[in-house]
Amino acid sequence: MLLVHHHLGFTNTSSLLQFSSSLKVHHHHQLRLAAKSSHDSLSSSASWRRAIPSDSHSETSEPVDERRWDSLGFNPVQTDYIYVMKTSEDGNFTNGGLRHYGNIEMIPSAAVLNYGQGIIEDLKAYKKQNGSIILFRPEENGLRMRIGAERMCMPAPTIKQFVEAVISTVLVNKRWVPPADKGCLHIRPLLLGNGPVLSVTPAPEFTLLIYVTPVGRYFEGGLKPINLVVEDVTHRATPGGVGNIKAIGNYAGILKAQAAAKANGFSDVLYLDSVHNRYLEEVSTANIFVVKDNTISTPVLEGTILPGITRKSIISIAHSQGLEVEERLVSVDELFDADEVFCSGNAVGVLPVGSITYKDKSYLNPALTSFLVRECRVDYGKSGFMVGNYRHFASQAANALKQVHDEQPSYSDDENAEMDWDNLGFNPIATDFMYLMKCYKDEKFVQGQLSHYGNIQLSPSAAVLNYGQGIFEGMKAHRKEDGSLLLFRPDQHAIRMKIGAERMCMPSPSIDQFVDAVKQTLLANKRWVPPPRKGSLYIRPMLIGSGSALGVAPAPEYMFFTYASPVGNYFKQGKAPLNLYVEEELIRAAPGGAGGVKSISNYGPVMKALVNAKRQGFSDVLYLDSINKKYLEELSAANIFILKGNVISTPPASGTILPGITRKSVIEIAQDLGYQVEERAISVDELREADEVFCTGTAVGVASVGSVTYQGRRIEFKVGANSACQELGSALVGIQTGLIEDEKDWVLKIS
Template identity: 65%
Template sequence: MIRRTVNFPSLRKLLLRPSYLSSSKIGAYNGYASQPSPLPIPDPTYSDDDEYANVDWDSLGFGLMPTDFMYVTKCSAGQNFGHGQLNRYGNIELSPSAGVLNYGQGLFEGTKAYRKENGQLLLFRPEENAIRMKIGAERMCMTAPSIDQFVDALKQTALANKRWVPPPGKGSLYLRPLLLGSGPVLGLAPAPEYTFLIYASPVRNYFKEGSAPLNLYVEEDFDRASQRGTGSVKTISNYAPVLMAQNRAKSRGFSDVLYLDSNSKKNLEEVSSCNIFIAKGKTISTPAISGTILSGITRKSVIEIGSDLGYQVEERVVAVDELTEADEVFCTGTAVGVAPVGSITYQNKRVDYKTGSGTICQELCKTILGIQTGSIEDKKGWIVEFD
């Protein structure tokens, strides 16, 4: 087992001391923590010996639950990000002419921290998130943090909010890194300044169905992305455009939308916020990365794990017509994990799929979750442990 362990033995206790909170090390960062905040700020009057926040972990869903701290750092265009700071969670100040507000110059990532029985925290392939942000930043003409700084910032944020990491088996701490064009611009141009920040929230199941199978609707009126666009990077501007189709599908009782390619409208692309796989016999297929599909980290991991388990895994063009012949369909993503699809409706025809015990989806889900939570040995060097 390849294990990378990083120790921060006193950071959390130091952060939670009242004297430290009042020092220059924690607090407003160039006016960042503006007051008052419309969101509930965590109560600082707690003991640093509290292992857990006062949360009903059994009722946890995938909604925002503000935690104690967020990580913030800034840099000018063409410069490198310096050491960031852990601030109290709160509002941020932006110029009305900030590049992210006027022209959508922004990226986001998502990863999770899990708690082991011994109290250690685990991150799953955080370097992949850092690499994807750097690729996205290049596409969006932004300055990105280094891979080492990105991963270190995740560790700091998770450790500072450790009491919000759910007990083993009760969920995870979702970490949301943001890269924003925070500098002011008027004409269309890259922002002169960039902000990298990370906030966190404890979460469990992404879909309201919980772990129950999803019911997807194949969308033909709207496209998620087009060739030579930004569909392959995690820019913030990719996501609001899917809301109309998603809301329409949900109003009809579906879980989410499955998009087709924008050229022929004959091939599968991805769901609103996750990748798609189909399985028939011992063969697993997923749409190939072609510039319009996000290279999901869970997707990449499932492809490798599926091969290790003896399945034939294919990255290729997957025609929508193949949905009628598939035995199973499932979605993958950081937020959703590996989620079974119970049915897909295309042109008013519904096809049902095998779910539950004995499925490929279940086997992949248990394997990848076991690695993420430390209950299955990590033989690939994917896990970063720290405390």
């Protein structure tokens, strides 16, 4: 087995980098990296050699200041290179390469920013005493990324491509691998939907991005036992969701519970299952183990728990030591009779739990130096399993966002852009201007400004890319016959963004700042507002965690921006009645989650169900509740209503359902027109007796549902003339477009 040389030299002419790797087939599975000069025989493929062209990437030989290693923490540090590989026209990944570390450019309508379509992986590289570098089970990370990508409707690199990309990234950043016993190099592969989308749909383009940073211990206490608090309100995952993969959206929803726990002196949060609120699931970024009478128990992998690679390795090590391991449901009550509790994960390693607080009970770990924890914390120089003891510090995060400060741009007063207004769809169109402003954590947003429409720049470690910390809004502007522009209830969208921001641990613009940003975006793109009855200008305000975050934590910096695009009908069939499919396995939201706010994390997980439904000819998916799989919730991007007689019913906005602005408006209009409106739990079986079904949303408007298919049975409903849907939709559109007098002060006239 070849070991990597202590120093790698790159020349500008003939030196080529070659790697030789092998896996030890036992429970440590370490991968060693090697390099040869161009004078040695080359065994790597041509495509591999292209990934690291010697004439464009020379290794920086200057050593890192040794004093830095003695105070490593778990914060992003800017290293030398990142690795980037994109999908080709056939949808497969090909021809990746290295580039100097720096901000990446991303289109404002990228799927990862708007709908959280992204997954991450984590692995580490260690330096041995002899200078060689080892990786821990990278092929397992490559396999897990492929499984996660399939769930999120994304292509993924092959396992070979993944491992080679990781090796390449480590070697060109070799000087950042800490010395033995000082820390390790944390490697973060990101798979991102970077292509533009406006509707909820998979991205047309994808990128694999890998960056690295030297790290110490994950928790501030180093190797000291951690103190956990059991969370029984917020839930991390639910059956039918994406808790068993490393989707970026799994993390943003737990930031509030985690921040509250740390404010009360706890190290982290231990989450319970969302169905019974009784069984252990995970810590924020780690699996949990309970020991009783030499038997180790850990929650079984049933779709809500991440199949940790460290977890898998610990189970193998325990078996090799003759210990019994059970993967099963573990009740929270078992904590208070346990001999020992510990957690495991790539970031945290293997750490003992010193105490757990649950309601009025506390568990104190009586076996903090047990045989198992000592054995699992073996020296990485022998096994490649974990790094040894080292100290913690708080390093400065890399600069998260480079905001372009253009001079205040001027914009055209041309009445109309050159567009085929009769054939508008619901796809992003690059308009003229966007609006941007930013602020730091615990501060307030200050005055923003217009900028020419274009890509934004983000650090590879931005919280929105790594942990899905982002929310958005959507509203429309219409043009009247006299040329004036009308916005519908922008203040309500501003209020909803503030509520969502509080849930996701983010600062938010004031209501006045939000409305002013929307108005400026509209006026600057005035020529893109379609003529009357030809469509509308869709305006998308976004609030993202733009600052760097390596560990699961709120971003240190935030960016608010708005962009706009002219749109027609949301669905391809235009105004024809929708045909819906009831999804019984995959779910959209769960109690204790973020389904009640417009978090980007709510949309990536529904793409698989949506794509499957559309392949079968359905318009969209109707989701059921996560607990009983019996009650209606909503569509992928719209609220649902049913009509029986003179009674209109809609599910209550009680935490798992988005409180739609259109929904709220339609309820009030319906009451004005004499309908009785009930907000209540609606059983899926009630569809069989309904007279009408329709859905509402900013994007879809008020759309009639022609049929719903449930358990193989197609149920049809009244549509067309004289329907309640048509009556309500006509009234709403009349107010939005100025054809009906606005007696409710819902419409804001701009010009």
